[in-house]
Amino acid sequence: MSVSDIVPDPSAPGAATTPANSDPVAEIGAHPTATALDGYLYRTLTLDTMNTLRRHLDGCETCWDRWNRHRWDVAARHPLYTELAHFLGPRFRPYYDSSRALATEWDAADPRTDAEIAEFFRTSTSYLYNLVIWEASGNRPPYLQSALKILKRQSITTIVDVGCGIGSDAIALAHSGFRVTGCDYDSPSRQFMTHRTGGAITTIEPDQLQLLRTPPDALWIIDTLDHLTSIEQSLGAAITSTRLVITEDLSGSRSHGTQRFHHRRPLATVAKLFNECGLHALGSDGICHFWARY
C-alpha cells in the first residue's frame, strides 16, 4: 500500500542477514545468469531457488545493480514506463534504484508513529517508482485475473481498493465494469493514478474508509494488509459489513522486500481476525486469498 508501508517487490536489498557460522558463498549461491534473473522476475523458479537468488542479490552489489537494470529494461517496454516519464517530466530518472532508495529513505526518516509513517508515504516518490516497476516489469502477480471469476460469482458491483497505489488493480477493475473507489494517501503514487485516469476513479484517504455511508460489496486489499499497523482500526466498519474480501495469498511464503516495512502476520492470525468480523476463508489459488461473509 501503499497504505502504510512498503516495498512491494520481493527483491529490495538489505533485508537478508547471513547466519553466523555459515559459508556466505554457499549461502548466496553463484552469480545469476540473465535467464535466472528472468525466472526471478516472472516467478517461474522454485521457491527455494527464488530465496537463494534473493539472498544473493541482497549480498552481491554487482548482481543487485544488474538486476535493477534488467527489470528496468523489461519495464521500459510497458506503456506504464512512458506514462511515468510523462508524469514526472524532467524529474524522471532512468534506472532509478527505487528499492534501495526506499530502504535508505525509510531508515533516514525512521518513522515510528502512524502519523510519521503516513507522512513518509504521502511524500515518497521512490515508492511511486517501486509500484511502477513492479507492474511494468511483469513481476506483479495477476491478481485481477485470479479474482475475476469469484467477483462475478458473488455478484460484486462496488469495490474499494484499499492501498490502491498507482491504480494497478483499481484501473483494471474499473475497466472490467466494477464501480471502484481507490483508497490511499494523497501521495505521488495516488497522484499518478489520477493522472492515468484523468480523475475518473474516485479516491479517498485511508481515514475516510470508516466514514463511508454505504459499505462496498468487496474490499480489495492487495499488498496492503502487511502494511497496516492495526487491521481492525484501519478497515473499521468496512471489514464488518462488506460481503467479500480479497487479499494476496497469505498461505505461502510472502517474500516482501525490506522487512522493516512490514508487519507480517501468519495466516492463522489474519483468519482469526477476519472470523471475528464474520468473514471465513473460501480458499486461495496461490495468488489471491478469498474471504466471504458467513
Ligand SMILES: [Zn+2]
Ligand atoms: Zn553476484
